[in-house]
Amino acid sequence: MPDQERLLSLQQVSKNFGGVQAVKNLSFDVNSNEIVGLIGPNGSGKSTTVNLISGAVPPSSGDIIWRSQNVNKLPISQRVPLGLARTFQTTSLLAEYSVLDQVLTACHTSYRVSPWRSVLRMKDARAQDEEQVEKARELVEFVGLGEVTNDLTSTISSAQQRLLMIATAMAADPKLILLDEPAAGMVAKERKELANVIKRIRERGLAVLVIEHHMGLIMEVCERIVVLNFGEKIAQGKPEEIQRDSAVIEAYLGGVH
Numbered sequence: 001m002p003d004q005e006r007l008l009s010l011q012q013v014s015k016n017f018g019g020v021q022a023v024k025n026l027s028f029d030v031n032s033n034e035i036v037g038l039i040g041p042n043g044s045g046k047s048t049t050v051n052l053i054s055g056a057v058p059p060s061s062g063d064i065i066w067r068s069q070n071v072n073k074l075p076i077s078q079r080v081p082l083g084l085a086r087t088f089q090t091t092s093l094l095a096e097y098s099v100l101d102q103v104l105t106a107c108h109t110s111y112r113v114s115p116w117r118s119v120l121r122m123k124d125a126r127a128q129d130e131e132q133v134e135k136a137r138e139l140v141e142f143v144g145l146g147e148v149t150n151d152l153t154s155t156i157s158s159a160q161q162r163l164l165m166i167a168t169a170m171a172a173d174p175k176l177i178l179l180d181e182p183a184a185g186m187v188a189k190e191r192k193e194l195a196n197v198i199k200r201i202r203e204r205g206l207a208v209l210v211i212e213h214h215m216g217l218i219m220e221v222c223e224r225i226v227v228l229n230f231g232e233k234i235a236q237g238k239p240e241e242i243q244r245d246s247a248v249i250e251a252y253l254g255g256v257h
């Protein structure tokens with residue numbers, strides 16, 4: 001594919017929590033402008049992998065490479081400006097904020113103008129503020145929440161809250177967005193809308209790493225899927241390859257018995 005860059009590379013990454021090996025020798029890449037799925041049964045290490053990539057927890061061993069730079073030791077606050085953003089498996093919104101303000105807060109966090117410059121040149125600062133409001137408004141509409149722009153985040157539906165988390169993550173202008181179970185609690189129609197949002201995120205030039213239990217959504221949006229079982233990668237490939245992979249079928253059916 002033209003103009004594709006390797007954004008993220010996990011190289012033999014492991015994470016132990018006491019005696020629990022949550023992730024074992026995991027290696028995979030995410031390229032720019034690509035939608036990659038990360039799937040696996042409950043407890044297989046998906047959220048831990050996202051925590052490792054975003055910087056919430058350090059790896060026990062192995063390397064996390066972001067655009068040729070080893071980021072093992074960088075905290076979340078230093079990874080976000082490099083272009084890594086995430087949403088959480090559980091919603092974490094500011095209840096007393098409006099939908100627009102929630103996104104605006106995240107826009108301000110990524111604000112590049114020095115605060116001194118803003119204080120000294122009020123007019124300039126006001127113009128910058130308007131720019132941020134415009135940006136937040138565009139993101140709210142982008143995820144399909146235009147109609148609830150001024151509603152409190154606590155009063156919108158849980159599906160809308162999940163979309164709001166995506167808009168909030170996008171406010172930091174990431175190159176890769178990590179989505180941990182964005183469809184949790186959604187009904188079929190809402191999942192369809194979410195699938196469209198994820199595809200349109202890619203059309204904006206971003207890469208997406210999505211964790212999901214809803215196979216329909218994963219198979220529809222992902223170009224490549226990485227499958228974990230007990231912390232290990234057991235398969236990687238295109239959706240149609242994963243669907244007929246015997247190790248994957250065994251891992252999922254095994255969980256049913």
Ligand SMILES: Nc1ncnc2c1ncn2[C@@H]1O[C@H](COP(=O)(O)OP(=O)(O)OP(=O)(O)O)[C@@H](O)[C@H]1O
Pocket residue numbers: 017020021022040041042043044045046047048049089
């Ligand atoms: N902070 C932690 N301390 C101790 N053990 C942990 C911690 N985080 C995760 N684990 C353990 O690591 C393993 C992998 O958990 P993880 O949350 O990454 O799985 P998951 O694939 O996201 O599961 P789910 O589909 O249920 O969300 C589990 O055995 C879990 O109990």
Ligand SMILES: [Mg+2]
Pocket residue numbers: 046047048089
């Ligand atoms: Mg999880």
